Amino acid sequence: MATNDGAKTLSENGAKTLSEKVWDRHVVQSSDGEPDLLYIDLHLVHEVTSPQAFDGLRLSHRTVRKPNLTVATEDHNVPTTDIDQPIADPISAKQVDTLRANCDEFGVKLYSMGDINQGIVHVIGPELGMTQPGMTVVCGDSHTSTHGAFGALAFGIGTSEVEHVLATQTLPQPHQETMAITITGELPEGSTAKDVVLAVLKQVDTGGGIGAIAEFRGPVIEALSMEGRMTVCNMSIEFGAKAGLIAPDATTFEYLKGRPNAPTGADWDAAVADWSTLVTDEGATFDREVVIDGSTIVPYMTWGTNPGQVEAISGSVPNPADFADAGARDAAERALDYMGLSAGTPFRDVKVDTVFIGSCTNSRIEDLRAAAAVAKGRKVKDGMRTLVVPGSGLVKAQAEEEGLHEIFKEAGFDWREPGCSMCLAMNPDKLVVGERSASTSNRNFEGRQGRGGRTHLVSPAVAAATAIAGTFATPADLD
């Protein structure tokens, strides 16, 4: 069975979807039976997936073709306390030092620990105005899909591809199917962008997007802020999609206007005119379609060890025996065993040890505002460990200007320095064996937040409410 990389299904009437438009603008070279060679407008780099790529360049005597389209930051390994001290873990320190040396040698701009522009790679791209509609954005990181919120075609790549982009500013890419995920109606009060994407995961599961580029659309998506849209696109990879994107609109332009790398003056007007054409044409068709009624979306959490294992917080631990599919039943059994949960227990009775508010899913200013609104005037449950980790130096500064850090501190939350932190536990912020967390991040895999740790994915508002209640709770439960 041979598939043709060049094969592509266009709607018969010539109408194109948003992702097809962005794709087509970047084709450098196209030939039958070969993947298209796509030009890359923005390449984001971090310390974990780049050292072997820079090594490869050196070995083959190549240079970085476009240093000005390449930006690096330190995020995965950095500590979130005492950042004026050298990194204590020698292996982490070496990785960060290697990035610094590589950026220096190859002329790549780097935002280092302590710089106000440093932060999680997917937070800084947008906030510095580097991520723009219609761009192709790549990074050696699966959550690159975050940038799709701007109508960019943004996807994660492996280290070999990082090297490829560094050397050529292009990437060969086979065509993908298109997928429309439409959220109709209106979100009920108390439901957030995180709940929207958890609802998608609940419906399409971890494999439902494999082989596709997903476009999120419909009134619920249009009503979301840029922060909310980023939260939704961020988790596209969790249902297997290559990328997730949203058509740029007035909300997008307003967010971008005046940011450091955004076009200015006449360029701005030209850019906005152009960006406004980046919508799915009337009559364009998608290979897959999913429709979710937004009014049914409630606060959700994951209960298992993959992000498709989602239930409403008002519900209870599912019974594996109720799963019709043998594979899903097996996976549920193994998950409950790992998570230390028994079927039928109401989630609101499950005790939580640690609350983590952060990660490229939910560490932006709006996320911190949502959590602070819940924390305000309340106290964290005795014995609860909490970490509030802003996504970047700029988010931290903004939050402090608004006094959010004081609200958190007064309530008993631990206010930290920016980075990936407990999202993947490459720095000292880790769960210990058996410790249970309510986390605003994107992955609940076994050991993701530390060996033997038990992760439940939730929204920032739910995380804050849970920190106060001590068991899973929504803000409404606190009244």
Place this chain on the structure above:
Amino acid sequence: MEPVAIVQGTAVPLDRSDVDTDQIIPSDWLKRVERTGFEKGLFSEWRDGEDFVLNDEAYAGATILLGGPNFGTGSSREHAVWAIQQYGFAAVISSRFGPIFKNNATKNGLVPCEVDASVAEKLMAAVQADPSLEITIDVERATLEAPAIDLEASFDLSESIRTRLLGGLDDIALTLQNADAIDTFEASRPSYMA
């Protein structure tokens, strides 16, 4: 990368769905700046368990990793491919791969055999029953054969990836043959995009 045309040998049955790359190689191992030495990290959280299938003597020396559905989902870490390869596997079989993992595999000459679910299930049962079952994967023909159980199946492999695997070709060198096209494209980009 080394050319690969045929992978022949026995398989280890890893009978779980949704084995993500965090499981294949936990994040502690991602701090290394080298490209080698990842075999010890392969499934390191599970390897302590005596009954973990990789510790089963019956499967020692296997060159094929037989996974459940949704194998290699999650993080983009290419370290997952390096770990599998450096441990001694030359091919991975699953009914569905995480796309970044699958792509990373092809960049390193690890053959990803994406087969129909029925084929994967049949193989899983057969390899669990008989660890010595011989499997042959032919990259040129994109086929997988296990004569002892009368199985012959094809798997999905695009023409361009097949050529790269068979020739051990360096993608960057191939792309740089189009350097003129890249120059031309670059000249046409809007100035405000730098």
